[in-house]
Amino acid sequence: MTRFDASDPTGRQKLFADAVTAHRERGSAFLTVEAELTDAEQARADDLADEAADEADPSDAGDDTTPPQVPWVQFAEQTVNLDCTDAELDRLKNLLAAFPEFRIDQLETPEEAEGTNVRITARADANRLAGFVERVFLTVYERPDDYRAWVVQL
Structure with a gap:
């Protein structure tokens, strides 16, 4: 695999499918894909970093x-x-509902976490997995159509 990011739907679909194939061929422990923050999220992160640098006591934020x-x-x-x-x-x-071959196996919500970790059994080929990952970023995480995705662990 020579390319590790993509920002258009066709490119991301190919990237995800290639990454799943490479992961399986290498027998690596896991594959991780990340999506960049949206412009609004990045602006908020920058503002929080600036505020933290300016605050003597972060609890005052x-x-x-x-x-x-x-x-x-x-x-x-x-x-x-x-x-x-x-x-x-x-x-x-x-x-x-659109992916009947995928099912939630485990939901874990640690007390110290603000969310839930979800484990889904996915018995599918690389292209179907790629389509699912794309839809997760677009639908679940509400990324814009031109979001950039990175394969960060393979």
Whole structure:
């Protein structure tokens, strides 16, 4: 595999399918794909970083001091793994209706976390997995059509 990012739908679909194929051929532990923050999320992250640098006591900052998290999807063997907020989990459950060969196996919500870790059994070929990952980023994580995705672990 020679290319590790893409920002158009066709390119991302090929990137994801190639990454799944490479992961399987190499027998690597897992594959991780991340999507860049949206412009609004990046601006919020920058503002929070600036505020943190200016604050003597970070506890004096407003209630919303958690920086936006980079959306990610992992794949290992036949399992897709991702973290979701409650709203994202609802969107994921709706999305799974279009992918009957994918099913939620485990939901874990640690007390110290603000979301839920979801493990999905996915018995599918590389192209079907690629289509699912694309839809997760577009539908669950609400990325814009021109979002950039990166294969960060293979």
